Amino acid sequence: MLHSRTTPHDKRRALRAGLSGGELLRLPGAINPLSARAIERAGFDGVYVSGAVLAADLALPDIGLTTLSEVAERSQAIARVTGLPTLVDADTGFGEPMNTARTIQILEDAGLAGCHIEDQVNPKRCGHLDGKTISPLPDAVRRLRAAVDARRDPDFVVCARTDVRTTGGLAATIERAKAFAEAGADLIFPEALADAAEFEAMRKAVDVPILANMTEFGQSTLLTTTTLRDLxxxxxxxxxxxxxLIMGTVTESLKIIDAEGTQAGLVERMQTRGELYDLLDYSGYATFDADVLTHGYREDR
Incomplete structure (x- = not known):
């Protein structure tokens, strides 16, 4: 009920433990706080907050138009309702190294377990699209070191993302991954690797945890969890x-309502009122409210 009882520090420790535990952590992207709760209930290991989703939800393209305040507010709302660790996309850190340092501390205050910082030049682009400009490696390393040095909770996970694969190839990606690991990254996010062989090469190249992005319609083959674990x-x-999935359903449902003049044919596809109330924990609120009402109050005189 209300906020998660798990503290931000405990969530960060859980993510740290998971990274060193030898298992594959699965983090679906939440679209809002309620979906984060559904992710937790479904048995996943963490929650991801995508910059692309946040931008699209604001009807904006993913080209660096969202602000630190918008990202922090949305990710805080998501993180507060789940006991799972939440990892957020922090784009390029929202500015120069000092801005990146501030970003880390604001995300710590927002209750996040970690974030990733990428090595693009603004205006940034989706890592699977053309038209990106990659920061020179010394600049990218300075930005990452600012992030690592700025954190106050040592368990806050700083993930270094590199988008150089589509512009510089696998060798350049491995070079940057090594440099980021040396600079203190806790987790390496090599964006847009092509296939299992490239993930295998990356795994052999660096001795720090690796994140795989299994996004649809991108450059990467959609690998199964079994394959990723084996790698x-x-x-x-x-x-x-x-x-x-949700926007596809929205679009199709609007067409049906327009054509049929009613939503009656869609009711069986909907989450029921009971299912919604269960996910919202209406019963927990009712119990709390009843206890408060019946507890009574007496002023000692």
Whole structure:
């Protein structure tokens, strides 16, 4: 009920433990706080907050238009309702190294378990699209070191994302991954690797945890969790999956309502009122309210 009883520090410790535990952590992308609760109930290991989803939800393209305040507010709302650790997309850190340092501390205050910082030049682009400009490696390393040095909770996970694969190839991606690991990254996010062989090469190249992005319609083959585990990958995210499913349903449902003049044919596809109330924990609120009402109050005189 209300906020999660698990503290942000405990969530961060859980993510740290998961990264070193030898298992594959599965983090679907939440579209809002209620979907984060559904992710937890479904038995996943964590929650991911996608910058692309947040931008699209605001009817904006994913080109660096969202602000730190918008990202922090949305991710805080998501993180507060789940006992799972939440990892957020922090784009390029929202500015220069000092801005990146501030970003880390604001996300710590927001209750996040970690974030990833990428090595693009603004205006940034989706990692699977053309038109990106990659920061020179020294600049990217300075940005990452600012993030690592700024955190106050040592368990806050700083993930380094590199988008150089589509512009510089696998060798350049491995070079950056090594540099980021040396600079203190807790987790490496090599964006847009092509297939299992490239993930295998990355796993052999660096001795820090690796994140795989299994996004639809992108450059990467959609690998199964079994394959990713066998490759030694530590984290997999499904950043836009739920958002795409929901928006696909919205679009199709509007067509049906327009054509048929009623939503009656869609009712069987809907989450029922009972299912919604169960996910919202209406019963917990009712119990709390009843206890408060019946507890009584007496002023000692």
């Amino acid at each position: 030694g990958i530590n984290v997999v995210i499904y950043p836009v999956t739920l958002f795409r």
